[in-house]
Amino acid sequence: MNSRTDAAKLEPSAIDAAEPVNDLRSALKRLCAVPGQLLETDREVDPHAELAGVYKRIGAGGTVQRPTRLGPAMMFKRIKGYPQSRVLVGLMASRERVGLLLDAEPRRLTQRMAQAVRNPIAPTTVAQGNSPCQEVVHLASDPDFDLRKLIPAPTNTESDAGPFLCLGLVLGSDPDTGHADVTIHRLCVQGRDELSIFFAPGRHIDAFRQEAEQRGQALPVSINMGLDPAIHIGACFEAPTTPFGFDELSIAGGLRGKPVELVDCVSVNQKAISRAEIVIEGEILPNVRVVEDQNTHTGHAMPEFPGYNGPANPSLPVIKVKAVTMRREAIMQTLVGPGEEHTSLAGIPTEASIFNALEAAMPGFVSQVYAHTAGGGKLLAVIQVNKKSAFDDGRARQAAIIALGVYSELKNVILVDADVDPFDTNDVMWAMTTRYQGDVSTMFLPKINGHVLDPSQSPEFNPALPARGVTCKTVFDCTAPFHLRAEFERAKFKEVDPRPFAPELFGGNDE
Template sequence: MSVTENKSVRVHDLRSALELLKTLPNQLVSTDVEVNPHAELSGVYRYVGAGGTCMRPTRVGPAMMFNTVKGYDNFRVAIGLLASRERVGHLLNCRPEKLGSLLLDAANNPISPVVDNGPAACQEVVHLASDPDFDIRTLLPAPTNTEEDAGPYFTLGMCYASDPETGESDVTIHRLCVQSKDEISMYFVPGRHLDAFRIKAEAAGKPLPISISIGVDPAIEIAACFEPPTTPLGFDELSIAGAIRGEAVKLTKCKTINERAIAHAEIVIEGELLPDVRVREDQNTNTGKAMPEFPGYTGEAKAAIPVIKVKAVTHRKNPILQTCIGPSEEHVSMAGIPTEASILGMVERAMPGKLLNVYAHSSGGGKYLAVLQFKKSSPADEGRQRQAALLAFAAFSELKHVILVDEDVDIFDTNDVLWAMQTRYQGDVSTVFIPGVRCHPLDPSQIPEFSPSILQPGTSCKTIFDCTVPFHLKSHFERSKFLEVDVKRFLPDFV
């Protein structure tokens, strides 16, 4: 893999990111044909470039811009900006195979965001919810991914809120369903930091101010997906994005709530998470389903989840709404690359120099499966590869499976990983089962009906597949060595 540096375009927001992609072959396509945001928009991109765990046929392809959205004359919709590891490399100016290391370095050297008191691009146009004509459903073209969805969803909203006791802030991405003209439901996976803030505010009987910034610098979208222990409660992930870019992310004060938003965002929704108010997620459709989630299945609609009361919507002139498909490669990039950074950091602290690289594999949506490239240098290293796998589970609690391979295996080439499994793995001695461990709640196999080892939904049998060669046998497993040649001498255009 390689990345082409284009110093003429400095990426600092969504628009500059799109400008960069325009200079690169096969990274961005657009259409002026009118598209319906209800199911059709996502249906088109499923074929063009969704990839990930989407039902086949799909593929990893270019990002896409829809210039004409039915019912929304002033909006364009961008999708798939991060739905390719190669494209993420271009956007972050980093070789794709080194993205985990880039993010780890950024997490270790954060640059805190700053408040800019000047005019903010995200507030060029202001719509107040107190206006009798205000209706978020007709104002913003939130897509409905499938015809079964509970409703239109904002899938790439950078949700920003602050601890009501300490004032510490956090940014995360959540499932946001439009419920009425001024209400949005918000689903929290247990343990999310913004939910901890909400619980504190609710205990005090107060709403929690929250801003939702849509259409931002891709560095922010990836940084927002870090999780503990790399980013504990009180760690503002915007500081990681600042470190990636080498300058602080600029925030602006919201118009109607006591919170801040990302100043360069295309769109900002200002609101409050209401105390002791819950809604049924599919109250408008009664489908029993929410939206397609990263494992490739449609999540069930939740019976009672918190509600955001919208106070205002602000946006740039000629705004672009950015969205993604839940099971697409975009989720793999956003969730998986921070996962790789967290695992690299945890293992490096325990055994420096042994873990060479990590890939949070597409088939697990960037969360369930990690491939670890481990180097054994002496007999004393035998067994430490499995210790590295255990540390990976500790670094990222939602990880379900780890595949361990040697340094001569390309972890980004699934065929090579499976080759290692076929020739360096024996199921009875190379598999480690760890049953009864809490995992991610969206895995549909985590039910007692699937396995007697699952006592409660949401726990898994985490598994290590050790596809490394025992150190004392390494000489018997040397790959065939081919002559190193300069291919360009024979094929000058060879890439």
């Protein structure tokens, strides 16, 4: 086993000196240069439950049942049943690592993403002969073709509906306008050339599918795996930040300062991401549905971001696979569903969306937004405000309402003052303990659309709710009332440079 697990701080100089990232391989090269960010193992692992079970203990974090921890990304170089394959997990399973990969300090990722949304760069198309993702081509028309033997899709738990492509970025286009959209969806391998696809309500590609289905037509799509992390994170923005017709690939372009390269697929009328490790080309069939767990009958789908095993869906659309194209020695990339990687993928775009909206409405009033890992990057946000007058007591609560409007799946908002670190849960809980009274510091907004994967958002849990995915949203105002601010001033300590006293903790003695 080759281990790179020493503790590491990502200094700005390390980021500045790094080579540019434009695909998964250059991202891994950058990680290899920083101790503690990548762990590689030659020990054989079974993709059925064992791989995820290992990473659960190594670095999954998030809402995974304890014991778990934040740790390095991990490359499994020997996969049982797949002698030519490698599997990467946890590439973005820490905010520190995402900062390294996106050329930003971890605490400035919100602002970095917010800037990219404001300065998008549209993707471009390159010739097929110049695309790494098409170095190897497997056509489904070949009698020996079998998706199940070709790609080591992991089964995260023993009760999963089947093997899942957990980081498959689906690219589809509006049948009327041709506008493209990219989204990560739940994709279960159902047969030699079939996948099921789950759409949460309101997803744009599902609207494309429905439009095509009304015409009796299939919707051509590509499923792109093993990508520059800027593409995955940029794809996780949602309306109203990225309205219908907005191409999320342009956010990745804004992050990198150059367009994402696309290429025409070899078997369907669609584009693929040129520098992907693996691309599955196919069509979403009209009027065809399958039971998600038809091959296992477990009753479960897979572990979802709130930390629970979602129920298997009884009726999902089907993707008929036409081809699989790959880079030579392709890397399969996956994640552990409830882990910290989901917080990075969903949460950092959530933060940027909220930050941009609040900056537009209240310039300078909000310093930070953190989509907390306890909510999987979707359900819980901590907002740091800067009160300057008694009027700002009301503005703080208005900021929470704006946040709930900008990101519809957000369930709970915690407001904190400028002296509270929103990224430090202990500090946030301290503010809730000492600056919050439940009967006067709480706002309830009942019966508002939320997220169907939160099991508490159901009429069975709360009979007042009309349907699953509707919830009571809550604002916890943990800020001190402005007129009492003197009573809530924190103890002030002398500012001392600790490096001469503990150089091993702070990277050297600057005296």
